[in-house]
Amino acid sequence: MRQFESMLKLYHVLPSRSWITLQAVYEQCRTMGIECSSHTVRRWLKAWVAVGFVEEQGGGKEYQYRQSSHQPFVTSSQDTVLLHWLARYFAPLLPDELRRLLEHRLASSERELNESIYLRQYLNHIDIELPFLPPSYLSILTPLKHAMLNQRIIHCVFIGQSFSLLPQVLVLNSQGWWLRYQVKKLNNVNDEITGLMIRSLLCLLWIEEG
Numbered sequence: 640m641r642q643f644e645s646m647l648k649l650y651h652v653l654p655s656r657s658w659i660t661l662q663a664v665y666e667q668c669r670t671m672g673i674e675c676s677s678h679t680v681r682r683w684l685k686a687w688v689a690v691g692f693v694e695e696q697g698g699g700k701e702y703q704y705r706q707s708s709h710q711p712f713v714t715s716s717q718d719t720v721l722l723h724w725l726a727r728y729f730a731p732l733l734p735d736e737l738r739r740l741l742e743h744r745l746a747s748s749e750r751e752l753n754e755s756i757y758l759r760q761y762l763n764h765i766d767i768e769l770p771f772l773p774p775s776y777l778s779i780l781t782p783l784k785h786a787m788l789n790q791r792i793i794h795c796v797f798i799g800q801s802f803s804l805l806p807q808v809l810v811l812n813s814q815g816w817w818l819r820y821q822v823k824k825l826n827n828v829n830d831e832i833t834g835l836m837i838r839s840l841l842c843l844l845w846i847e848e849g
Contacts, residue, residue, distance in 0.1 A: 644734065645673045646683050650706070651740040653693060658703035671736070715751075719758060722748035728769050731780050732809065768813045776816075783809065783818065 645668075652667045653659060664684070665677045684704055687693035697703045726745040730738055752758050772780075786793045787806045794803050802822065810817040 644737065645675065646686070647737060648673060648740060649680065649683050650687060650692065651737075651744075653704055653706045655706040655708070658696065658705050661702050661704070664704065716755070716758060719748045719751045719755070720762070723752050723762070724767070727771050728767065728811075731772050731777060732811065735781055735784065769811065770813075770815050772816060780809075 648671060649664065649668055652664055652671075661677065661681060661684070665680045668675060668680055681702075684693060684695070684702075688695045688704075692707050694705055694707050695702055722745055725741075726749065730741070730745065733741070752762075782793060783806050785791070787809075790805070792803050792805050794801065804820040804822050806818060806820045808819040810819055
């Protein structure tokens with residue numbers, strides 16, 4: 640899973656029009672905290688080239704890369720619609736670093752959608768019964784994701800009551816955004832966690848600062 644995320648990050652490092660050298664890609668990966676060798680970067684790039692998502696030119700001493708101008712199996716219109724749904728419903732579920740890498744592309748797809756009468760009319764006939772979170776909730780999701788990945792207890796306020804919990808799973812369904820978690824036992828010097836699984840509407844949950 641970690642390697643897959645690294646390959647996605649590498650892909651979004653690549654420009655879509657200009658070319659970038661293998662060495663420049665490797666240096667950007669290092670800057671982003673991706674621990675790998677230049678040979679690994681080269682292998683990942685060859686994998687992207689093989690499936691048609693990346694173009695390669697040059698040879699000899701220097702290879703250059705960029706994102707493919709046409710993504711295989713997906714037309715430009717389909718890509719715009721898919722990115723619109725991703726931005727509206729699922730972008731908050733992405734790892735924060737990956738979501739930030741996609742922000743420019745998601746914004747571009749929204750502009751293309753607004754300029755297309757056909758696509759706007761098409762979406763008017765599609766009803767997806769899923770809730771979406773406004774951008775202000777990203778500040779809540781970030782510490783929740785971090786706590787889930789690191790198995791850390793966080794302090795929250797829910798309907799006016801303050802308590803500690805161990806986040807387990809984020810749930811998105813037609814009824815809303817939910818957090819499944821375990822509650823910390825109160826007045827327990829060992830700070831053990833109860834086995835009780837609780838679900839709460841994310842929109843009613845606030846993370847205490849500090």
